[in-house]
Amino acid sequence: MSAFAAGQAVRIADRLTIGHTRVPSYVRGAKGTIERVLREFLIPEDDAFGRPHGRRQTLYRVRLAAHDLWPRYRGLASDEVQIEIYEHWLEPVEEAKQ
Amino acid sequence: MSESHDHEHGEHAPIQTHETPGEWEVLEIAVRELAIEKGLITADDHRRLLEGIDGASPMLGARVVARAWVDEDYKKRLLADGSVAFELGIDNYDRTNLIVLENSPQVHNFVVCTLCSCYPRPILGLPPDWYKSPSYRSRAVRWPRAVLAEFGTVLPDDVSVRVHDSTADMRYLVMPMRPAGTENWSEEELAKLVTRDTMIGVTVPRLPSPPG
């Protein structure tokens, strides 16, 4: 069972990179919404150290508004970056509190 | 095993046309031969992957896009599941998981890998140098319109840009918009309009200039 569904608001975790990660720094801490749920994959943190039977996590595509990522972004309000994030890097956002 | 290798190379030496190889070529040969001698890979594995690499080119992606342009049902299936692209007899030699992104009058998609050089290799071939360059990888997600302009691509003011940072397990193929004025074109003619860069999303298909 995946923890998040398409359309749900999420925050990408902001963590250090000791070990290995495929989450670029520019999206860490950013809020976005789930664009689609993909499927489970071996996570890079384990794959990178030669553990093919390591942990598997659901992978999601997350949409992020360019204006939220970049200060003084020049472009349309609807411009987006979309990126794949594994479940253990995603946190739920309480939409009511926003 | 290494002795027979020496022997083989000796026999073939006269047809070698290159100069003494550089340090990096020597390193590549040494690592590959050790990997084969140790039984980690076979020479046949390596040859088959070279064939996979040699067999892949943007013409494959162009066939997929042109088919989608003329066949609405195929396009629907392709957008729902990118693996449909490999139905056209394309060798998915690195087991790419594909997502096809459809450009529209409202949204222009393009693809980057900010962390390295992830790319749909079986369907587009190996990526161009600029795709792997720090300049492209750094700027595409933050200054997309400036980067597109360096390819001569200027989007209308009301078109949203959607940059896909391809850093994990999926790979992306952009399906550009079919140019107006191609209503009667055959699939083969249409495929010629679909270039590598239009499928990365940094350019859009253009009709050939009219003669004169």
Place this chain on the structure above:
Amino acid sequence: MQELNERAKLLYRTVNDLGGLPREPLNLTEHPLLPWEKRCHALLESLNARGVVSMEEKRRGIEDMGQTIYAALTYYEKWAMCAANVLITKGHFTPDELAQKIAQVKRRFEEGT
């Protein structure tokens, strides 16, 4: 990302993590791959397909080379060096076996040309 001092930033940004940094305009010149570069690509794909060195291990190997090497080497130079490093790290061959093989390859080329 939270505000950090320059040294602490190194905990949060790996050498390959370039998204959003200012850089020079694109150089659109393309070079056809050299034969050894293509062989190097097929080598890493072979190692990946056999489960010896995954593409993720290769990526980590390249990121762990450090900024100087990461910035200085060409794309496939990094791959070749990384393949050697990771195979040694995993115990598939030793540094002296690699050195002997390199000497053997060089000798072969000297004798063959």
